[in-house]
Amino acid sequence: MPLTYLFNPENDLALAADVDRYTAPAPIRRLRADLALLPMWIASPGSRIIAPADDAEFLDFCKSVIDGLDGIGIYDGEPSQAMPWGWSRSVRNELLRAGVECNADDAMLSQLRRLSSRQTTVDVLQRLDAKGVDIPAMPKVCHSLAEAAAAVEEFDAAVLKMPWSSSGRGVARVDNSFFPTYENWVSGIVRRQGFVVCEPYLDKLQDFAMEFYVEGGQAAFKGYSVFFNNQQMSYDHAVVASTAELRRRLLMFVDASTLDIVQTAVTECLEELLPESYSGYVGVDMMVYRKSGGALAVNPCVEVNLRTTMGVVSSALGDNVVHSGCEGVMRVLYHKDKAALEQFKSTLQPPRFSDRRLSGGTLLLAPITSESRYTATLTIV
Template identity: 25%
Template sequence: MKIKGDLWLFNPHCELSILKEQQHYTPPKMIKKVQNDLSVLLAWLVGDGDSVLIEKQVVNKAWKELLHSVVGIDFKFVTSKEVKESKIAFNAVKSWGKSPSLVSDFHFLPPKYQQFYEWNRQLKDVFHRQFGYNILTYIIDNEVNRAISSTRIGKFCLDYQEVVNEIENVFIKNSFGVIMKLPYSSSGRGILVLKRNEITPSVQKWIESALNQQGSVLVEPLLEKEFDFSLLFKKHNNTIEFLGGSSFLAGLTGQYYGSGLNTFRSYFSDLEWESIMKIITLIKTKLKDEKRLEGHFGIDALVFKGANGERFIHPCVEINPRYTMGHVTLGLQKAVPLHKKAEWRIVTKHEVTDFVAFQKEMEQKHPLSIHLNKVQSGFLPLVDVNLVQNYYAYLLVEDEEI
């Protein structure tokens, strides 16, 4: 059985696998739940004839046909068992992010595919927060108007006392709070926020564990955030293409909740937009000769309020050297008319206890209208509600123009 196209894998645990440098890596239960429930979102990244690897075999036919009607290309959902038993062949293998564990993730494939996911140990440094920190300092050194100053970007600390001292220094200058980050983390994990200058036993344990496992901790001032956004790129050889930007919703520790569509430019003043354009140019300049970075990547950034209420840009909170939900957002935008206001969201069981009831209610409140492969208005489920357990995703297009 021959299928033209590529096989895609959603592996949100890639950063944690890189930290452990383990081929046979078992992700935490929470990350596994993200993978199982949201792997179908890769439908917004794939090309014509591609296949998306999913956990469950039976996908609701009506939902799949609805999805195909707006994605606008032919693609398939397949399981590892189906691939192995049917001996389906692919042109190439692609993943959300590169990692050592792709060897075990693709254990069901014959050896000829290993060329697509062989692990290069030099990539580990690209996934370390220091890599993004270096991009940030490069942008600051080039004096971008309204960009964050070097005094507000924090530092990497290598031992417990240095962490404690830096927390003290940050609170002296910034009463808003402190945020500590592990060098390798994913899906909002590995981040701790302190609103008070108090090292409790649990905080001490977190710091000591972080240093023991990863060797350093990034200690930063907690900024009074206005909104998050991402700048999305694709690099091939020494050429970097800016694909677009997206504003997004995120929790205090970085959990992704969704994004608005078609409104990115409207978030910025003309002066801020000039700075964004300069930041994009600087990112291209800084990374064009970086041999270890290849393919799609995203730069997470934010706009925050200063002490006097003025707005500043933090141009690189982190770099994600892989596909991101921002790239999914750009794919979703193609399914919505440019003049329509829309958003897509990811919700959890903590927010919506019954996904089936929620979907029925939203379908009744917001009837779906599709014309010429675009959602003109209404509610579109982005996952098969019968297959998800902890995470649900949907698109909502309002019947009004921007």
């Protein structure tokens, strides 16, 4: 049975709400509408994408210039199996109403919700530590304001994180002297979501992730993503190149054995933790950081994303779309009004292709309309 993909970037917020019908904030609804076709870049042959019928023209253009998109189309009600960006009670009900078959029952969704919280990051780090993988100071799961205050005092420079949040929201950099400013925020998180995670602030040199596809209890490594966050700790852009090239970039910081040990151990952890019924992507965010003595190391689990991520997309683009020897940048940008959108469009250089791969200019990753406020692009640099 073919797969039907759905871009539902609000999923982390829907998990936090844990309701049958979740309504996302307006900006995220706009993001979802504008980038509805984004899953086409990771879709399997013959699959369908839930997107407006008008997006078929853009899809046909991409098929005409790039290999690997044959058989992918807009969902029109034919029997298919659901493959959302992420799973929640809300998205399951939405997909069922659209006529898409869903194998996610209540027990599975409850388990996935629990595993999607930042408690899983701590669980994975504990397992990695037991396997002999070098990790930074262990994060603390704090169930009260007093526990959070003690954790921040211990780390001095710390990062506080909500159990469920999205795109850098719910993350705060806190020094011990400024913790009183965040007391109401922490108390509210504990009241609504049960706990807050406190981890040491590290001297970061490079964000990256390992991307996996999990099916039948087996986790398969799919590639790396090398990305950069903005000052609000939200995703800004990613380097787009082949898996081999991204690995070479990471080897500028750490040796090959470190990457291989981390990959093997994280694969084992995912297979130990995830239910056999889960089929889908998992992105494990990591970080190259500098220890107090100056040595470079890898934090092997900054966060476990039990869903598709922008890193999954950028990794696939590097292996399947960008021309060999080229490097690109993937960006998701917000434009405050039509004038800003038109100004942005005027700066774009048309895409150029060699051997049916992108070799120059900028390729839109989803169509732009007059109503668009978010754009996703891949630019060769």
